[in-house]
Amino acid sequence: MSAVSRIPSPIMGVAGLALVIFIWHLVTTGGMVSKAFLSSPADTLSALQRGIASGELVGQTRATVLRMINGWLLASLVAIALGSLIGISQTARDFLRPTLAFLRSLPASAVIPVAISLVGLGPSMVLGVVVFGSVWPTLLATVQGFATVEQRLRDVAQVLHLSKAAFIWKIGLPNAVPDIVAGMRLSLTVALILSVIGEMLSGQEGLGTAILLAARAFRAPELYAGIALLGLIGLVSSYGLLMAERRIVRWR
8 A cells, every 4th residue: 555545535635725726826926827817825815804804705605505505405305306206107207208308408507598588687587597407416316216226125015005105205215315315416516506607697696796796897816715715615515415425325
């Protein structure tokens, strides 16, 4: 076993992040890129501290996180419920497979003009786009989880004369939990991305609007402070769900 392989993975992750910041520092201090377009790590940190101290970044971060979580939770509920109904029936899976593949392949950004024409530029539009874009990973994962239920369990359900609701609750969902949780992790990332895009287009309060305004005014430190916060949100949410997934599926 090499010396590098014996280093704990968290330390390796921190080292990799430190290397990226160091290269970022070299690029900005060496004058390779104008500071109007790429601020230094020190300037970005100062802008981040000012934004937090003033409370402005705190409010914008809260708005983005709430928008992301609300859309993600609603999408997860819809996906699990609809996926259970589709997954319980082989006929439904075969009948809806092309439709689901078609809808899943649609970029969420492509339906934004449709959402704007239907509900206007408001919170409802952003929420609808977030739900539409983030529902598919969990929905398809739920269908897949139901499709992989062993035949002997289906036979047991028939012998016991389990209703469809009982089959979903006692056999289908427990079998699909690992797939569902994995799908929800992907959905959360999509929800964050679409929340930011929706904010940029609709002007709703959040980090997306703050980043867009900072870019238009060539305020590079504020721009990269917002991007750093988005990265931190994604990192924390991803690792949080990963830890939850390990605890939930430990029985597997």
